[in-house]
Amino acid sequence: MASTTTHPEFNDQTSALEVAKAFASGITGKTIIITGVNKNGIGFSTAEAFASQSPAHLILAGRNPSKIQECIEALKSSYPTVNYRPLNLDLSSQKSVRTAASELLYWSDIPTIDILINSAGVMNIPSRTLSEDGIELHFATNHIGHFLFTNLIMPKLIASATAAAAAGTKGATRVINVSSLSPTFASMRWSDVxxxxVNKTLPEAEQPNYDVHRQWGTVSPEDASYLPLEGYNQSKVANILFGIGLNSRVFEKHGILSVGLHPGIMQTELSRSTSKETIEAVGALFASGMFKFRSLDQGAATSLVAALDGGLRAGEGGGEGSGRENWGAYLVDCQINDRANPLAVSSAEAERLWGLSEELVGEKFAW
Structure with missing residues (x-):
C-alpha cells in the first residue's frame, strides 16, 4: 500500500497557515526546530505557521544571530506564548554544526525534538568554492551540514519517537528536508562531487541535463566543470536521498519518518548570488509561463504537510504501476509527486550517499 495524503484538496495555492490549522494537534505542545530562518525566506513563514498553533518550543537555527533575533521578535509580536530559542548554526562548517548540536543536546529543559525542518540552503554560488572542510559549498551546506546535524541530535528525536510510539502515533516524529525541483531532472555526480x-568527460549518467543549463543562460555547459546550478542540483538530490537513507535506519526501528519536498518558487534571498545572465534567462522562462512565483506562506505549506500529515509513511514499492521506489519520499504542491528522476529516489543511491556522507564527516552513525 502506497503512502497518501489526507487532504487531496491541498495544492500550490494552499497556505502554510491553512495546513497548520488542519493539523493543529500535531503542533500544540511539540518541540520544533527549523534551520535557515530569516524574515525574507520560507524558514520564517514555516516558523510562523507552526507558531500559530502553540508549540511548546520553537527553535530557530541560523548562522546570523541578529537575523534570528529579528525573527523571534516578529513571531513574539503575533504569538507571545510560544517559547522561542535561537541556535547559532553555520551548516557550511562541520565544527559549527557539532557545536550547535552539543548545545542543543545540553538543554535539559528540551528533552525531545518532535519535528526537524532542514530548510536552510545556498544557491547559485558564482564560482566553485570549497568549504573549510574541503567540500563544494552547496553540497557542504545544503546536505552535509544537515546530515551531520540531524544525526548528532538523533538522541532527542529518538526520545520523541519513543513517546509517540507509546501513544500509538508511530511516524509523528519527523525529519523534513526542503529540496527543490532538481530531483526531477538531476542526479548525483559520484565521480566528481x-x-x-569537465562535464562531458563524466560517465553519461552523471552528466548534467544540458538543456536545463542552456535555458538558464549557460553557453556550452558541456565544456565547463563547475556550473552554479549543478552544484545546487546535486545538493538538492542529496536532500531527498538522505531522507530515504534515514528512513531505512530509523522508521521501522524507532518510528522516525523523513520526507523531502519541493516548496515551489518564491522571491527570497536564496537567489542573491545569481549571475545577471542567469537572472535574465530565468526571467524569460517566467515570462513564457513555464514557472510562476508563489507567496512565502504558500511556499511553506508543503513543508507543513510533510511534517504533519498522518497519511504519509515510509516504504518501498511505489503506487500501482508507478515503477518507483520510496513512494512518498518527495512532495510537490502539498501532494506526493512521482516525477522524480528514478536515481533521485533510489534506495541504492541513498545507501551510496550515506556512505559518502559518513566519510566526509569522519563518523559513522547507527541507530
Whole structure:
C-alpha cells in the first residue's frame, strides 16, 4: 500500500497557515526546530505557521544571530506564548554544526525534538568554492551540514519517537528536508562531487541535463566543470536521498519518518548570488509561463504537510504501476509527486550517499 495524503484538496495555492490549522494537534505542545530562518525566506513563514498553533518550543537555527533575533521578535509580536530559542548554526562548517548540536543536546529543559525542518540552503554560488572542510559549498551546506546535524541530535528525536510510539502515533516524529525541483531532472555526480572534471568527460549518467543549463543562460555547459546550478542540483538530490537513507535506519526501528519536498518558487534571498545572465534567462522562462512565483506562506505549506500529515509513511514499492521506489519520499504542491528522476529516489543511491556522507564527516552513525 502506497503512502497518501489526507487532504487531496491541498495544492500550490494552499497556505502554510491553512495546513497548520488542519493539523493543529500535531503542533500544540511539540518541540520544533527549523534551520535557515530569516524574515525574507520560507524558514520564517514555516516558523510562523507552526507558531500559530502553540508549540511548546520553537527553535530557530541560523548562522546570523541578529537575523534570528529579528525573527523571534516578529513571531513574539503575533504569538507571545510560544517559547522561542535561537541556535547559532553555520551548516557550511562541520565544527559549527557539532557545536550547535552539543548545545542543543545540553538543554535539559528540551528533552525531545518532535519535528526537524532542514530548510536552510545556498544557491547559485558564482564560482566553485570549497568549504573549510574541503567540500563544494552547496553540497557542504545544503546536505552535509544537515546530515551531520540531524544525526548528532538523533538522541532527542529518538526520545520523541519513543513517546509517540507509546501513544500509538508511530511516524509523528519527523525529519523534513526542503529540496527543490532538481530531483526531477538531476542526479548525483559520484565521480566528481567537488566539480574538478569537465562535464562531458563524466560517465553519461552523471552528466548534467544540458538543456536545463542552456535555458538558464549557460553557453556550452558541456565544456565547463563547475556550473552554479549543478552544484545546487546535486545538493538538492542529496536532500531527498538522505531522507530515504534515514528512513531505512530509523522508521521501522524507532518510528522516525523523513520526507523531502519541493516548496515551489518564491522571491527570497536564496537567489542573491545569481549571475545577471542567469537572472535574465530565468526571467524569460517566467515570462513564457513555464514557472510562476508563489507567496512565502504558500511556499511553506508543503513543508507543513510533510511534517504533519498522518497519511504519509515510509516504504518501498511505489503506487500501482508507478515503477518507483520510496513512494512518498518527495512532495510537490502539498501532494506526493512521482516525477522524480528514478536515481533521485533510489534506495541504492541513498545507501551510496550515506556512505559518502559518513566519510566526509569522519563518523559513522547507527541507530
Amino acid at each position: 567537488n566539480f574538478d572534471k
